[in-house]
Amino acid sequence: MALYARISRDPSGDMLGVTRQLADCRAEAERRGWAVAEEYVDDDTSAYSGKKRPSYERLLGDIADRSRDAVIVYHLDRLHRRPVELENFVATCTIAGLTDVVTLTGQFDMASGDGLLQARVLAAVAANESDSKSRRIKRKFLELAETGTPYMGGGHRPFGYQEDRATPYEPEAVIFREAAARVLEGESLYSVAASIEARGISGTKGSKMTPTALRTLLLRPRNYGMRVHQGQILGTGTWEPLISPEDGERLRLLLTDPARRKNRAARRYLLSGMLRCDRCGATLASSPRGTERRYACGLQTTKHSPCKGCYINAVNLEAFIADAVLLRLDSPALTDAMTSTEDPGQVQVLGDQISADTARMDDLAAMFADGDISRDEWKVARDRLEARVETNRKALARLTRHDALEDYIGRGETLREQWETLSLSQQVAIIKAVLEYVTIKPAMRRGFQGLDPERVVPQWRL
């Protein structure tokens, strides 16, 4: 016969030592006059976690081989914690003809219906216990998330915060704010990450500040004071945010914009993604020919396309656009446009609406957690609030896009002097702050050298 013992790591305190289980089982074997062929012991494994139990597997194999005729176990919950495991065990015993499964709380005759039913009930209860145990742990995390205290689980302190996870760690907080500001102004993650890396700054675990790592860092809601539970933003936290919630929202919208992913791969030329073909509306793409850099309409390669030959020299166009943008920055037209559309009241109104709705979502989460409303009721109400918050956030982002411009406006002349020393990404940021897109008309004058300004129609943002 076989003895089976298992120790599980149980935080509720009813941990039963393997030694005690084995001692009691041996005593039972002796009382019955059964010879113990082998003791099977699994250590520190919760059967519910789905981890392998090597000794249990071996026991099942030996039962199937008919080399064991009885099993003694302290309690059935040591043997199985999931009903499916019990069914498997019962099936193996039935095939092997083993009917003596003894627990110290009573003997189970696997062949009898009653014994099997009792075992099944016990297994179901044990499964439920494991379920509620993990529910209790999840509930605890939700509670912590709801009270707004920082999440203390998981290894290392987050970048930008001290060990208490609530007080900003200034040397890193400064870097974070700088990176956020530069990305908000339109600089690429690659460019910003490279400049951080160049200064020898790394993540909290000494990891490299790659563009991907920087993106993850900038998107982390805790950095702008948002509490998150299982990917769901629950409201504001008690800790000090590194940047304002508004800037955090703008970062999120910017970095999660689906159009961004497409642009990133294409960003080799200054005006990639910003040029439209006047004839077909397609975006012009970089399309070098020999040593000449060119932007060409996507349709130009097909044989009978109306856009065949629709391309423009990149060097000339880039110089022309840069010049136009820098002039625009110093133009009274832009200053007028800025002051006429800037409505500080509107920003305030939108901001207030967003915080009010976020607070309502907090209340809802609390009501759901307390059982005052059902999951469905919570979901319906939350979805409506989320939709409204999203709309307001987009409106806010449109209004606050001027922020990027504020850094450049009136500085056209200075920027012109620095232009050649700026990175491609910084140049792109400046251009995008003023320019929505440029329509490129087909070439009219054959053999024209240089750039025909007639072909270039800029669409200014303001």
Ligand SMILES: [Zn+2]
């Ligand atoms: Zn075209």
